[in-house]
Amino acid sequence: MRGSLGFAIAALGRLVAPAALALGLALTGLSGLGDQSGRSGPGGIIGAAPSGQLAPAASDLHRTKASVTFNKDVAPIIFKNCASCHHPGESGPFSLLTYQDARKHAAQIAAVTRIRFMPPWLPEPGYGDFVGQRRLTEAEIKLIQQWVDEGAVEGDPGELPPVPKFVEGWQLGKPDLVVATSRDYVLPAEGDHGRDVFRNLIIPGPVPGTRYVKAIEFRPGNLRIFHHANILTDPTESSRRLDGQDGQPGFSGMDLEIESDRFDPDSNFLFWKPGTPPAAESDGIPWRLDRGADLILNLHMRPDGKPEVVRPEVGLYFTDQPPTKFPMLLQLENDGALKIPPGDNHFVVTDDFKLPLDVEVLAIYPHAHYLGKDIQGFATLPAGEKKWLIWIKEWNFDWQGVFRYQQPVFLPKGATLHMRWTYDNSAGNVRNPNHPPRLVVGGNLATDEMSHLWVQVLPVNSADLGVDPRLVLQAAISQHKLEKDPGDWTAHFNLGAALETMGKPQKAIDEYRRVLELRPGDAIARNSLGAALQSLGRTDEAIHEYRQALNARPGDLDAEYNLGSALLSQGKGEQAAGQFQQVLKARPDDPDALANLGRAFAVENRMAEAAAEFESALRIDPQNADAHYDLGRVLAAQGDLPQAAAEFESALRINPDHASAHSDLGTVLAMQGKLAQAVAEYEAALRIDPQLATARDNLERARAQLAKSK
Amino acid sequence: MKLVEREAGGADYNDAVLKNGGSANKRSRDTLWLARVRHGWVALWVVGLLATGAGAAESAAQRVRLLDLKGREVEPLTGTDARATVFVFTRTDCPISNRYAPEVQRIYYEFASVDVAFWLVYVDPEESVAVIRRHLNDYAYPFGALFDPQHQLVRLTGVRVTPEVAVFVSGGAQARMVYRGRIDDKYVELDKERPQPTTHDLENVLRLIVEGKPVKSETTRAVGCFISDLEAR
Numbered sequence: 014m015r016g017s018l019g020f021a022i023a024a025l026g027r028l029v030a031p032a033a034l035a036l037g038l039a040l041t042g043l044s045g046l047g048d049q050s051g052r053s054g055p056g057g058i059i060g061a062a063p064s065g066q067l068a069p070a071a072s073d074l075h076r077t078k079a080s081v082t083f084n085k086d087v088a089p090i091i092f093k094n095c096a097s098c099h100h101p102g103e104s105g106p107f108s109l110l111t112y113q114d115a116r117k118h119a120a121q122i123a124a125v126t127r128i129r130f131m132p133p134w135l136p137e138p139g140y141g142d143f144v145g146q147r148r149l150t151e152a153e154i155k156l157i158q159q160w161v162d163e164g165a166v167e168g169d170p171g172e173l174p175p176v177p178k179f180v181e182g183w184q185l186g187k188p189d190l191v192v193a194t195s196r197d198y199v200l201p202a203e204g205d206h207g208r209d210v211f212r213n214l215i216i217p218g219p220v221p222g223t224r225y226v227k228a229i230e231f232r233p234g235n236l237r238i239f240h241h242a243n244i245l246t247d248p249t250e251s252s253r254r255l256d257g258q259d260g261q262p263g264f265s266g267m268d269l270e271i272e273s274d275r276f277d278p279d280s281n282f283l284f285w286k287p288g289t290p291p292a293a294e295s296d297g298i299p300w301r302l303d304r305g306a307d308l309i310l311n312l313h314m315r316p317d318g319k320p321e322v323v324r325p326e327v328g329l330y331f332t333d334q335p336p337t338k339f340p341m342l343l344q345l346e347n348d349g350a351l352k353i354p355p356g357d358n359h360f361v362v363t364d365d366f367k368l369p370l371d372v373e374v375l376a377i378y379p380h381a382h383y384l385g386k387d388i389q390g391f392a393t394l395p396a397g398e399k400k401w402l403i404w405i406k407e408w409n410f411d412w413q414g415v416f417r418y419q420q421p422v423f424l425p426k427g428a429t430l431h432m433r434w435t436y437d438n439s440a441g442n443v444r445n446p447n448h449p450p451r452l453v454v455g456g457n458l459a460t461d462e463m464s465h466l467w468v469q470v471l472p473v474n475s476a477d478l479g480v481d482p483r484l485v486l487q488a489a490i491s492q493h494k495l496e497k498d499p500g501d502w503t504a505h506f507n508l509g510a511a512l513e514t515m516g517k518p519q520k521a522i523d524e525y526r527r528v529l530e531l532r533p534g535d536a537i538a539r540n541s542l543g544a545a546l547q548s549l550g551r552t553d554e555a556i557h558e559y560r561q562a563l564n565a566r567p568g569d570l571d572a573e574y575n576l577g578s579a580l581l582s583q584g585k586g587e588q589a590a591g592q593f594q595q596v597l598k599a600r601p602d603d604p605d606a607l608a609n610l611g612r613a614f615a616v617e618n619r620m621a622e623a624a625a626e627f628e629s630a631l632r633i634d635p636q637n638a639d640a641h642y643d644l645g646r647v648l649a650a651q652g653d654l655p656q657a658a659a660e661f662e663s664a665l666r667i668n669p670d671h672a673s674a675h676s677d678l679g680t681v682l683a684m685q686g687k688l689a690q691a692v693a694e695y696e697a698a699l700r701i702d703p704q705l706a707t708a709r710d711n712l713e714r715a716r717a718q719l720a721k722s723k
Numbered sequence: 724m725k726l727v728e729r730e731a732g733g734a735d736y737n738d739a740v741l742k743n744g745g746s747a748n749k750r751s752r753d754t755l756w757l758a759r760v761r762h763g764w765v766a767l768w769v770v771g772l773l774a775t776g777a778g779a780a781e782s783a784a785q786r787v788r789l790l791d792l793k794g795r796e797v798e799p800l801t802g803t804d805a806r807a808t809v810f811v812f813t814r815t816d817c818p819i820s821n822r823y824a825p826e827v828q829r830i831y832y833e834f835a836s837v838d839v840a841f842w843l844v845y846v847d848p849e850e851s852v853a854v855i856r857r858h859l860n861d862y863a864y865p866f867g868a869l870f871d872p873q874h875q876l877v878r879l880t881g882v883r884v885t886p887e888v889a890v891f892v893s894g895g896a897q898a899r900m901v902y903r904g905r906i907d908d909k910y911v912e913l914d915k916e917r918p919q920p921t922t923h924d925l926e927n928v929l930r931l932i933v934e935g936k937p938v939k940s941e942t943t944r945a946v947g948c949f950i951s952d953l954e955a956r
Contacts, residue, residue: 107816117849120949130914202862203825206919207909237818318824319862383918409914443911446918459918 081160082168083112090153091115091122092177094132097288100179104236104287110176112167119165126154132288133412135388140404141377143416145289184290185228188328192219192308196262198323200238203316208446208459209240209411210316214263215247215256216308216327221602222634224302228293228330231285231310235321240411243311244283244327246302247271249537250570252309267382268457269311270503279342282376282469284415292417293330295375297337298471302329304634305600315411338471340375341483343490345390345432345466348455349498353384353462355450358439360384362464364497367429369489370482372470373421377403379432380465383410383444384453387435390466395427402430402468410444421471432466480515487511502531506538509545518545536566540575547579555579570596577609586616604634608643615647623647638668642677649681657681672702680711688719787876789844789869792852792859797869800891800898805840807932808898809925810869810889811906812882814847815858817948820886823906824862827886830906830926831866837933841866846885847953848872877950884947888925892932902928904943913946 081087091099091109099105099114108114115122125131132147149157160166194214204210233239247253251271255264281300285291294300310325345364353360379388385408392400403416424430438450446460447453453462472482491508494501509524525542528535543558556579562572577592590613596606611626627644630637645660661678664671679694695712698705791797799808811827813820831841845855845868859868871877880889880903890902907920924943931938 106818116952117847118948118952120952124949125913128912128914130912203822207826208918316822317818318821443915443917448917448919448921 079160079163079166079168081156081163082166082172083115083160084168084170084173086156086168087115087160088112089174090149090157092174094147094149094153095122096177097179097290098132100177102181102236103179104239106237112173116165116167119161123158123161126157129154133409135405135407135409135412135414136416137404137406140401141416141422142419144292144419145417147288183230183232183328185230185293185328185330188230189331190219190329191326192216192329193324193326194262194310198262200314200316200321200323202319210265210312210314211267211459212261212263212265212312212314212323213252213255213269214310214312214323214325215252216310217253218305218307219327219329220302220304220306222304222636224329224331225299225333225335226294226302226329227299227332228291229283230291230328230330232326232328233285233312234324234326236287238314238317238321238323239287240313240315241284241286241413242313242325244285245269245271245279245309245311246283246306247309248303248306250307252307263310266311266457267313267459268380268463269309271309280336280340280469282342282378282415282467284378286412286414289414295338297334298340299332299334299336301336305603313411339481339483340469340471341486343430343468343470343486345430345468347432347464347497348462349501351436351453351455351462351464353436353438353453355447355452356439358386358437358441360436360438362434362436363432364464364466365429365431366490366493368424368426368470369485370426370472370478371474372424372472372486374402374418374424374468374470375421376415376417376469378413378415378465378467378469379403379405379408379434380413380463380467381408381410381434381436382459382462383446384436384438384442384462385410385434386437386442387433389431389433390468391431391433392422392424393429393431395425400424400428423473424470430466430468432464434464436462484511484515488515500531502528502535502538505531506541509538509541513541513545513548518548521545522549534565536562536569536572539565540569540572543572543575543579547575547582552579552583556583568595568599570599574606574609577606577613581609581613581616584616586613589613590617602633604630604637604640607633608637608640611640611647612643615643615650620647620651624651636667638664638671638674641667642671642674645674645681646677649677654681654685658685670701672698672705672708675701676705676708676711679708679715683711683715683718688715688722691715692719787879789871789876792856792868792870797867799840799842799869803840804838806838806892807834807901807929808840808842808891809834809929810842810844810876810880810891812844812846812871812877812880812887812889812950813885814845814948814950814953815850815854816847817885819910819947821862823886824864826906828863828865830929833926834929834933835866839929839933843868844871844876845869846871846874846877846950849953874950874954881942882945882950884945884949886947887945890925890928890932892938899940901932901938901940902942904941905945908943910946 095105095109097103099107099109101108107118109118122131126149129149132149134146134148136143138146138148194216198212198214200210229244231242231244233242249271252264252269256262258264281294281298308327310327312323312325314323343366345366347362347364350362377390379390381388388403388405388408390402390404392402394400400422402422438445438453440448440450453460455462455464457463470486472486475482478485488508488511491504491511494504495508498504505524505527509521509528512524513521522542522545525538525545528538529542532538539558539562543555543562546558547555556576559572559576559579562569563576566572573592573595577589577596580592581589590610593606593610593613596603597610600606607626607630611623611630614620614623614626624644624647627640627647630640631644634640641660641664645657645664648660649657658678658681661674661681664674665678668674675694675698679691679698682694683691692712692715695708695715698708699712787800788796788798799810835841843859843864843866855868855870869876880900882889882903886906887904888902888906889900891898891900893899902925904924906925908922908924909917909920911917928938928941
């Protein structure tokens with residue numbers, strides 16, 4: 014049957030040319046069709062694949078003699094490199110698991126592999142060894158071309174390799190937690206002016222208490238409309254404030270910045286693109302997801318001609334093991350230098366950062382928009398040797414991704430990281446978003462540009478630094494940014510946060526004040542300045558800053574909370590309670606606010622109410638040692654000594670170094686006549702904190718009573 | 724008139740075309756085939772054994788008959804009074820075709836009211852009626868579809884990829900193809916795409932037609948999914 018069909022079609026092929034000629038003549042007056050309409054010529058075929066001819070002609074007569082067959086030669090290539098996306102339910106627009114599938118797209122496959130459009134893989138081989146490399150060899154590409162030229166023959170079924178099996182649903186098994194956006198986003202049939210759509214969707218705080226995430230899996234729902242997704246965590250409410258302002262869930266934007274008021278650098282790339290299986294983080298490098306932190310899905314979607322409901326799910330896989338290694342995402346960038354004149358097809362932007370300590374480079378994520386052409390990331394070692402990290406010779410925004418090294422790349426202290434991005438802002442760059450070209454500057458719109466190189470580094474050999482090596486990196490890179498642009502308020506802020514965490518609040522205050530010179534209305538900087546002042550005991554000044562922050566952004570929960578804490582430290586229980594109640598209106602189960610409300614009540618001697626708040630806090634966060642401790646104090650004040658002792662003991666189980674809990678437990682024991690145990694607790698307290706005066710006084714008293722009783 | 728199964732039909736078809744090309748100044752009776760394809764489709768069409776050369780009264784173009792989704796025979800060129808007829812060649816699994824759906828519809832709404840007829844032409848012989856119906860519905864196409872499993876219209880027009888369009892002016896004896904090629908120049912190569920088209924080729928040619936201006940016949944290179952992949956091998 015197949016044989017006779019083959020012969021018939023071969024005949025058809027031979028006759029194509031005269032038929033076309035006849036029809037061409039018949040189409041009266043159709044000039045210009047001549048040779049272009051001839052289906053035998055390659056002129057109109059994309060990529061001029063010989064196989065683009067209407068039907069394989071002479072070669073088809075010899076299909077039994079075809080040297081390259083699907084089963085023997087092509088299936089192994091397709092199964093290995095294409096099928097992960099091209100199988101049912103995945104992102105590829107069609108499946109490529111059978112000969113029939115491949116035959117129906119044979120010339121297409123030849124064309125897209127020849128120009129390396131497929132499989133999409135940007136890094137140049139030999140300039141960084143990455144996990145999951147999907148790049149055909151020249152030999153493989155030639156084999157596919159030959160297969161199609163010879164008539165896309167099936168071959169001997171006995172030579173077909175096993176068809177790959179794919180796991181349906183969650184690739185890493187059932188997640189510990191599956192979360193989704195709260196409302197569906199509807200992707201329009203086409204974007205504005207035909208452009209892709211960049212949308213940020215919010216998954217509100219998915220975890221009730223801190224969890225360590227060893228893997229995250231993104232399931233977009235409709236895979237075919239996604240180019241990539243970046244997942245960010247937002248511990249503040251900065252993204253929520255933008256949510257839904259245009260009537261649709263989320264907010265638009267190609268790139269986004271998450272405000273944060275604490276030093277908590279991102280450590281892991283949470284990046285997804287079609288066809289790349291999710292991977293668990295390396296041992297010791299889970300990432301922390303705090304209670305209340307939102308997940309932000311930064312999505313690059315490509316409208317596909319009909320409206321699509323976007324309902325992504327995220328699966329979280331937890332571990333009980335907190336991270337033991339702390340990588341950090343370093344960003345090289347030079348957006349300030351992006352002033353690309355129209356017509357310039359070779360505009361170079363660089364950034365160089367000298368490492369202040371030894372690191373291992375784990376992964377890399379280069380980013381530019383549509384003018385990006387040539388992307389180079391490399392390091393210069395202290396001795397001058399050049400070490401490539403990545404080279405992308407033809408940047409394509411659509412296929413950007415995070416590239417993980419097969420083996421970590423060691424770079425010693427003193428090595429310099431370099432990025433060298435080349436842009437093409439000429440009309441010859443068909444991807445140029447501006448027609449005609451115009452001056453392009455840095456920004457997060459599709460018509461703007463970016464020059465970012467994110468590098469995931471793990472500080473090594475830094476045990477004797479005495480501080481978290483990430484702080485050293487953060488301070489160094491912030492100072493580097495300020496060298497490029499003294500007006501970079503983000504860098505001032507990050508430097509301030511690093512200095513504050515390194516125990517240098519006075520220097521931090523200087524940096525926060527620089528931010529406020531540049532941005533007087535910056536509520537986060539005000540709030541951070543307040544916190545730094547408060548840590549120096551300058552509570553009145555701190556309260557002034559918190560109030561300024563609340564003027565700048567009424568209802569800012571962090572400022573409300575900090576103002577409450579400052580008032581509480583001044584013993585103003587009633588005012589403090591009002592602040593915490595404000596916070597709790599917005600976050601009814603914030604355990605810290607509940608506990609502080611308890612403390613405020615306790616200051617006002619409203620012990621029953623105080624106890625109730627501590628108990629609420631502990632229901633949500635049973636591991637809060639301070640709340641156990643304070644509840645113990647309230648119970649002791651109410652005369653419930655055994656319960657008070659139990660709470661102090663709970664606090665000490667969580668934090669054995671809680672000196673005050675030892676001390677107060679001693680007092681409760683002493684009050685119960687258990688003097689020997691009391692002495693032991695006081696001694697324990699003083700071992701931890703020799704300056705604890707109450708413990709010292711009480712210890713003497715207890716010893717004296719003990720001596721008397723003997 | 725003869726009825727043949729498709730599997731055995733290729734050679735007959737070519738015989739007919741050959742006769743077509745070779746005969747002169749003589750109209751013979753149409754040859755009618757009933758072809759049966761894999762998914763139960765029944766395609767019925769006529770290829771005119773027609774006179775060719777200068778002064779020919781009728782062309783193959785005019786004699787095209789295809790089936791619509793209800794299985795009715797349609798003569799999109801002879802059976803119309805439309806000022807122009809646009810064929811949009813497509814297949815359901817071609818992403819570029821699909822992404823053009825909104826643009827094609829915009830052009831349809833611009834020109835349908837001024838007497839331009841539009842047809843989608845599905846070229847994959849393995850696509851069933853149900854699949855095509857769902858596709859039309861999903862992409863909200865407001866106009867009719869024809870099925871060209873034997874690539875009769877593909878050959879006639881010379882389209883190579885989906886999406887690609889062919890525009891004919893006038894109907895009946897005067898039908899003449901004035902444009903074949905891309906809808907616009909958004910796609911430059913499969914891996915190179917403009918953010919927005921700079922030339923709206925289809926729209927431009929239709930505007931000339933409805934404004935009654937002279938239309939120079941033109942072809943452009945379309946970028947998309949190769950129709951040749953759908954030829955039986």
